[in-house]
Amino acid sequence: MAQELQIVVCAGIVPDPLQTLEPVTGPNGPGLKNEIVLPAVLDPWAACALYEAAQLVAKNPGSKLWLVSLGPKAKLQQVMMTVGQKAAFELVPVDGPIGGFPDAHSTAAALAEAIAALPGLDRERLLLFGGWESATRGAGVTLQLVGERLGISDQFQGVDQITLRDDGSFEVLERVEGGRHQVSVCAGTPAVLGWATGNLAEPRNNPQTGMANMRGIMPALQKAKAVTLAANGLRYVSVNLPKQQRETRIEKNMTADEIARELVEWIGAE
Amino acid sequence: METILVLTHVDETGSALTKASLEAVSAGVELAKQHTAKLTIGVLGAASAEAATVAASAVAATGARLLAISGEGFAQPRYATDAAGCEALCRAAQASIVLAPGSSRFVRVAAGVAHRLGGFLDTHITSLSSNDGVDATRWFYRQRVEATISREARPWFLLLDAGTHAAFEGESGAAQVEAVAVTLPAARTTVEGLRSPMRDAQTIRPNARLLFVAGAGWTKKQPDGQIHVAEAGELILAFLRLSGASLGSSKSLADQKAEGPGEEQSVLPFLTHMNQIGQTGATPRHAKGLSTCCHGEEPHVVGWRFIGERRAISLDPNCGWTRGKADVVYVADAFQVMAKVNSLLEARSS
Numbered sequence: 001m002a003q004e005l006q007i008v009v010c011a012g013i014v015p016d017p018l019q020t021l022e023p024v025t026g027p028n029g030p031g032l033k034n035e036i037v038l039p040a041v042l043d044p045w046a047a048c049a050l051y052e053a054a055q056l057v058a059k060n061p062g063s064k065l066w067l068v069s070l071g072p073k074a075k076l077q078q079v080m081m082t083v084g085q086k087a088a089f090e091l092v093p094v095d096g097p098i099g100g101f102p103d104a105h106s107t108a109a110a111l112a113e114a115i116a117a118l119p120g121l122d123r124e125r126l127l128l129f130g131g132w133e134s135a136t137r138g139a140g141v142t143l144q145l146v147g148e149r150l151g152i153s154d155q156f157q158g159v160d161q162i163t164l165r166d167d168g169s170f171e172v173l174e175r176v177e178g179g180r181h182q183v184s185v186c187a188g189t190p191a192v193l194g195w196a197t198g199n200l201a202e203p204r205n206n207p208q209t210g211m212a213n214m215r216g217i218m219p220a221l222q223k224a225k226a227v228t229l230a231a232n233g234l235r236y237v238s239v240n241l242p243k244q245q246r247e248t249r250i251e252k253n254m255t256a257d258e259i260a261r262e263l264v265e266w267i268g269a270e
Numbered sequence: 271m272e273t274i275l276v277l278t279h280v281d282e283t284g285s286a287l288t289k290a291s292l293e294a295v296s297a298g299v300e301l302a303k304q305h306t307a308k309l310t311i312g313v314l315g316a317a318s319a320e321a322a323t324v325a326a327s328a329v330a331a332t333g334a335r336l337l338a339i340s341g342e343g344f345a346q347p348r349y350a351t352d353a354a355g356c357e358a359l360c361r362a363a364q365a366s367i368v369l370a371p372g373s374s375r376f377v378r379v380a381a382g383v384a385h386r387l388g389g390f391l392d393t394h395i396t397s398l399s400s401n402d403g404v405d406a407t408r409w410f411y412r413q414r415v416e417a418t419i420s421r422e423a424r425p426w427f428l429l430l431d432a433g434t435h436a437a438f439e440g441e442s443g444a445a446q447v448e449a450v451a452v453t454l455p456a457a458r459t460t461v462e463g464l465r466s467p468m469r470d471a472q473t474i475r476p477n478a479r480l481l482f483v484a485g486a487g488w489t490k491k492q493p494d495g496q497i498h499v500a501e502a503g504e505l506i507l508a509f510l511r512l513s514g515a516s517l518g519s520s521k522s523l524a525d526q527k528a529e530g531p532g533e534e535q536s537v538l539p540f541l542t543h544m545n546q547i548g549q550t551g552a553t554p555r556h557a558k559g560l561s562t563c564c565h566g567e568e569p570h571v572v573g574w575r576f577i578g579e580r581r582a583i584s585l586d587p588n589c590g591w592t593r594g595k596a597d598v599v600y601v602a603d604a605f606q607v608m609a610k611v612n613s614l615l616e617a618r619s620s
Contacts, residue, residue, distance in 0.1 A: 015411075100411055101410070105390055135412050136410065139391075139394065141381040142381075144378075144381035145382070148385045149385070154349060155378060157377055171462075173465065176347075177373065177476065179545070180466050182347065184461050185462060188458070197546060232423055233423035235419065240415070246596065248599055251602075256609075260611045263560070263600075263607070264614045266579075267513055
């Protein structure tokens with residue numbers, strides 16, 4: 001039986017993973033060199049959350065999907081040109097700093113405030129989605145804090161699957177140690193789900209979806225509320241790019257037998 | 271002066287602390303010594319007070335104050351109950367610094383607990399150091415940038431990555447455990463158990479010395495113009511069985527689905543996204559890593575940050591691994607090499 005879901009996805013933007021990153025320290029603390037001009041993408045795990053949410057909404061007529069994203073307006077616009085073609089959503093932009101160094105607690109406060117102010121949101125029916133960690137800070141903290149601030153006491157992290165049931169309850173698979181999933185059944189919304197990879201491939205770009213989304217995205221970006229993020233006593237003692245270069249020995253002329261013998265010796269006794 | 275609480279939890283037996291918890295205890299003992307601080311250890315997750323006492327006996331030698339929350343409601347990891355339990359332990363300990371293992375159980379609740387106590391949380395801590403205060407080291411941007419951080423605000427919660435500290439070893443002794451009372455909220459979530467997604471074998475082995483990573487090249491056309499996915503699967507599984515290695519995968523291989531209408535399983539049926547290493551996958555800790563049929567580009571390699579010795583087998587002499595990312599790169603056919611490796615390992619084991 002279809003349910004009318006209200007799904008809010010929190011998703012930040014991150015530098016394209018193929019870019020070279022170089023930390024620099026400015027007057028406001030650490031950041032990345034040329035951060036504002038680095039090509040950006042939607043945070044990968046949060047993107048999985050968005051695609052899972054979009055599929056749930058598509059399967060449940062009458063449902064609604066919001067995408068709440070904190071970042072500089074110009075970067076958000078750039079990323080949404082692509083993301084907007086993959087899923088239908090209402091963008092709720094929050095104009096703020098980019099990157100992994102701002103404090104997660106301040107980020108969560110800004111996101112929770114934006115979600116709480118969403119017109120038409122029924123918090124009793126809310127499914128709050130996001131990535132279980134970001135590709136910038138990678139702390140796995142923000143989403144839980146948003147949930148806690150919104151008073152949601154059913155939270156799941158490292159989620160790979162949600163299965164809705166007819167009675168409004170749902171089963172969740174969460175990643176736990178040793179390559180296993182913990183299976184839980186929640187009585188119903190509201191709940192927080194921090195997604196890992198999920199099971200869906202990245203949707204293909206759909207220009208029609210993109211056109212429909214952009215009609216709402218551009219006005220939303222123009223009205224985006226600006227926030228500053230407090231440091232909350234967080235101090236960076238040092239920020240470094242560790243040397244990663246190894247002296248690589250490249251073997252082009254060894255036979256398979258020779259390589260196998262060398263590998264077995266290297267592997268040693270397990 | 272700091273007061274330190276180490277939050278721990280029991281393992282699946284219900285009456286022993288997890289290894290990651292014992293690692294956090296080591297970190298707490300060391301930090302308390304450096305700051306001449308009072309140390310408290312809190313135990314969560316035991317179904318009964320007796321089981322909690324048995325679990326706490328493993329850390330009785332620390333001389334720390336021991337607190338425990340126990341009861342049927344804590345026997346299963348779940349946000350509502352675990353958050354309430356951890357909150358009660360923290361309030362009882364009145365600690366300024368709270369250390370805990372970065373286990374799935376505590377990762378789920380730590381941020382919420384910190385918020386309830388008006389504190390702040392930092393996770394994935396790889397080391398702690400002391401000067402006038404406490405400094406903690408962690409990685410940003412998927413293990414590409416390393417930073418040392420400090421906070422003035424208290425309480426400060428720090429989740430420690432597994433494998434970054436030695437597990438506490440001390441003589442088990444009679445533990446004087448103080449039971450902490452807590453009123454549990456109504457649980458809307460029922461934990462039904464654990465499920466292993468692997469069909470043939472458990473291929474993720476966090477304690478293995480070797481990580482074996484398979485890339486998408488295993489499913490590409492071979493010199494005879496054909497693909498040999500079944501053979502690839504047999505070679506990989508045989509190697510895992512003979513070497514005891516843990517299996518990792520590139521995203522591109524984990525993403526591939528078997529052909530056929532309605533087919534949802536991976537092209538290699540024992541492979542899931544849980545095996546994925548890299549930008550959107552895991553960053554495991556192993557002494558050695560062997561990459562096969564994988565390009566070794568940056569999104570792959572960020573998952574190799576904590577792999578000690580790295581070797582790769584690739585047909586591409588210009589692959590990413592050759593650019594200073596591996597110690598040794600063999601330009602060779604992985605099918606041939608791994609068949610030989612398996613033969614040698616088979617002979618050795620027999």
